[in-house]
Amino acid sequence: MNKLSTTLAVLAAGIVGPVTAASADMVETVTERGELVCGVHTGLVGFGAPDESGEWQGLDPDYCRAVATAILGEPKVKWVPLSAQARFTSLQNGEIDMLAQNSTMTLARDASLGLTFPAFNFYDGQGLLIRSDLGVTESKELDGATVCIQQGTTSEYVIRNHFTDMGISFTPVVIESGTEFFSAFFSGRCDVITSDLSQLAIVRLTSEDPEAYMVLPDIIAKSPLGPVVRGDDKAFENVVKWTSYALLTAEELGVTQANVDEMKMQDNADLQKFLGATPGVGELIGLGDDWVYNVISNVGNYSEIFDRNVGAGSPLALPRGQNALWSDGGLMYSPLF
Amino acid sequence: MSYSHRRDALRQGAIQVFTIGAILAMLWLVASLVRQRLEAMGINTGFAFLSHRAGYDLGESLIPYDGDSSYGRALLAGFSNTLKVALSSIFVALALGLIAAGAMLSGHASANRVARFYIRTVRNTPLLLQLFFWFGVFTISLPGIRERITLLPGVYLSNRGLNFPTPDATMWAFIAVTVVTLAATTVAHRHLRNRGKNTIVLRYIGWGVGLALVPLAATLDFAAFNMPEAGRFAIKGGGVLTPEFMTLFFGLSIYTGTYIAEVLRGAVQAVAEGQSEAAGALGLTRLQSFRLVVLPQATRIALPSTVSELLNLVKNSSLGVAVGYPDLVSAGNTAMNQTGQAIEMISIYMVAYVAINVVITKFSKMLEARYEW
Structure with a gap:
């Protein structure tokens, strides 16, 4: 009988184990693994499609890169292409860390799937x-x-x-x-x-x-689109949320991939704090103070991401429209850093 | 019964009870752990969603369904579509298998070659690929509604499917009366004849009813069909076989037909040569020896493998989701996606497919029993 209950316990652990593992501290898990596992579109030019070298390019993959950089200091991402049908289940069962696949936020998805939408990256x-x-x-x-x-x-x-x-x-x-x-x-x-x-x-x-x-x-x-994470890890949710805000704030402040080094040195208290020249921006969400600097120097700000993937700098040439900053009459608005 | 026999039986029973109990306990343990874990993750559990409003439509259904119906009904509608495509494909697959096996065994070189070509090409390519091929045939190569092909008056073929007229209510009533009358007289006739009774009266009654139906039929308006009519976007009225149905129907029957052909050929060849030689020695003709000696034995050999091919066909019908056929899995995947209740949905799929296949297996057991000797 004793042997049987041991067998049962082992079997049960084998079935429930992977689910349990998924709820671990994601920031720590990603740091230890050295890469972010990101669920992306199987192929939608501009929003997530592989280039000739098999690297995923697009607005959503760039959000994966931004989050990976915020945690790891470099854009190391493992791509998992997912169909619309499979995407949420993959995230639920821990196969991926984050989903960035043109996903519309709805009440049901946010409230009953055990998932959460930390931010929007495209208003569609x-x-x-x-x-x-x-x-x-x-x-x-x-x-x-x-x-x-x-x-x-x-x-x-x-x-x-x-x-x-x-x-x-x-x-x-x-x-x-x-x-x-x-x-x-x-x-x-x-x-x-x-x-x-x-x-x-x-x-x-x-x-x-x-x-x-x-x-x-x-x-x-x-159709508000944005990255999705599991709802049981507030710290990781915050990293994704504030990485998105950092991309917007950078655009607002005029910080670009090209001038980020120069901006960091400027005699401006907001900029110095934002880019980590002075401490404060990292500790509260469990990252180093240079995380915003790393994100911008690796991926660029929101307008750069938009332009090269779907905007004027891409073959699609979609207008910014409601995806412009709030100060330009759009919906993109970041809280204060 | 001796003492030791009784003890053995008792022990056997105890082992069985214990095994079943252990399996049930394990299932219960796993279910409750999964449930606990899902609740901790904030994922809904349970089957309550089945009675909630589905909110999505299905392209076709054998039972009345629209988006205001419940998830449970959506699944039932999907299940009806699964049955529809699986059953119709089973018949055609068996027919194709029979023809191809016959061609291979016939000894005609060209028939043999055609059958072997069919089997070699179709059996050696993945079914999903073949489904995409048929989907292409029915959507890309067929013309739009406006350029539709008219096969017969009222029968149209286009990339919206095959539209055909259907009988209206009075026609259906007429057909039903005819079929019931014929069936009833046939059954009664056979029953009486088997008991050696005189059936002449019944035969007169049958003829009388049959003749009475003729003038009745003449008074029916045979133009009273529901005729398909082309509208701006769709052909309305009458019946339709959608491209998705035809894709799955053609794909499944043609694919499974190859396996059945090989099973049947193997079974006929497995009957010992001496059997037909002995039949010949008894003076039976080749046809008689095949029908009376070889076929009963071959059927017995072929039945189990044929049935597993049919079970595979039923399961393969779930590939319909790839080409937009609203079968059980397609209807269920949408429900799964909207409610997030994957585990519940998957268990419903399992129960549904097991149910269909248990029925088929039972049926085949009955057939096997008939060929037992």
């Missing part, structure tokens, strides 16, 4: 992409249309509510694989695909004939 909206030759100018005219939806996204219920509210019907085709999702639209299986506006813009621009497709003017839902 959900929209509809159609073929221009349909002659449709707004979503009201889409009665009876077939809509392709990607599984595991908020668009699955947003689209239903939108069509129901307008009193028109639609047929959904829900596809898990990202590639099949887009090819179903381009082959004409669906009249409409729905997703975040940024993603629709990218899909349209990277298609063979962008003029043949148009994004409808209706924005059917807000």
Whole structure:
């Protein structure tokens, strides 16, 4: 009997063990491991896609690099590409440390998955992409249309509510694989695909004939995107949250990757504290005082990240729009350091 | 029963009770630990979500379902789609397997070559790849609604699927009456004949009812079908086989057909040569010897392997999620994603697939018993 209970305990530990390990002190775990394990998109140019050398590039991967640098002093990241369907489970079971994969914050995801959204890195909206030759100018005219939806996204219920509210019907085709999702639209299986506006813009621009497709003017839902972490590690959550704020504050203060050394030396108390010339910015969140300096010198500030991945400096050339700083009329706002 | 026998039986029983008890205790322990851990992580547990509003639509369903229904109903709708594609594929896979096996055994060189080519190419490529291929065939290579192909009046093929007319309510009633009448007379006829009773009266009744249906049929408006009609975005009315269904249906039946063909061929060849030679010596023709001597023995050999291929087919239907077919797993994955209750959902999948496969296994046991001698 004794042997049996030992066996049972070992078996149970084997099953529950990995879950328990995931709730350890993440900052310490990442430091010991020497790299941050980050869940990213399987391939969405601008927001997370591998380059020729297999390194992930994009707005979200740069947030992984920023967090890794804040903890480790250098942008050492292990990339784990995840489908929309698998991403939250991977984070829950500890396969990844942080998820930066175009994830929309919702009440259910924040409150019932054991996860938390520390910050936003892109304010998006959900929209509809159609073929221009349909002659449709707004979503009201889409009665009876077939809509392709990607599984595991908020668009699955947003689209239903939108069509129901307008009193028109639609047929959904829900596809898990990202590639099949887009090819179903381009082959004409669906009249409409729905997703975040940024993603629709990218899909349209990277298609063979962008003029043949148009994004409808209706924005059917807000879609605030940001990195996600598990909810049981406040210290790590703070690191992710304040790294995001540091990127915004740096832009606000005019600190860039190029001038960060020079700015650190300036005779300005705020700058000296922010960049770690004088102590104070690290201790409270369990990092060294030079963490902001490291992040900016390795990754750049928010506007630099935005520009090179999705903004003017990239083929996508998305406007800053509501992702501009609050002082420029946008929504990006950082609390005080 | 001797004393030692009784003691053995007692010991056997005790061991069984203990083993089952230990397994149940372990499951309970694991379940409660997982539950505790999930609660500590702030993840919802339990099956209460099944009665909550789902809020998402499914592309097709055999049972009435819309987004206002519960998660439980969404899963049921998904399950109905799983059954639909699995059962229809099973029949076609068996038919394909039978034809291909027949072609290989027929001795015709060209038929043999075609069958072997089919088996070699289809069996040696991954099923998922084949599903993507069929999805491409049904979405990319077929034209849009406006350029739809008209196969028959009212039967359209386009990248929205195969649309066809369906009988309306009166037609269905007529069909039902006809089928029931024919079935009832056939059964009664066989029953009486087996008992050596005179069936002439019944035969007259059957003919009488059959003849009475003819003028009735003439009064029915046969144009009263639900005809598919092309709208701006979709073909409405009538029935439809969606590209997603056809992808999975073609993929599963053609893929599984190759395995069944090999099983059947192997089974026929496994029947000892002497059996058909002996049948020949008894004066049976080749066809008679195949039907009466070889086939019953081959069926017995082929049954277990054929059934496992069919069980594989049922499980493989869950690949539908990759091509947008709203089967149980697809409907459930969305629920899992919205509620975050992965463990609960996975256990529902397990129970559902085990349930289908237990039914198939029971059915095959019944068949096996028939071929027992």
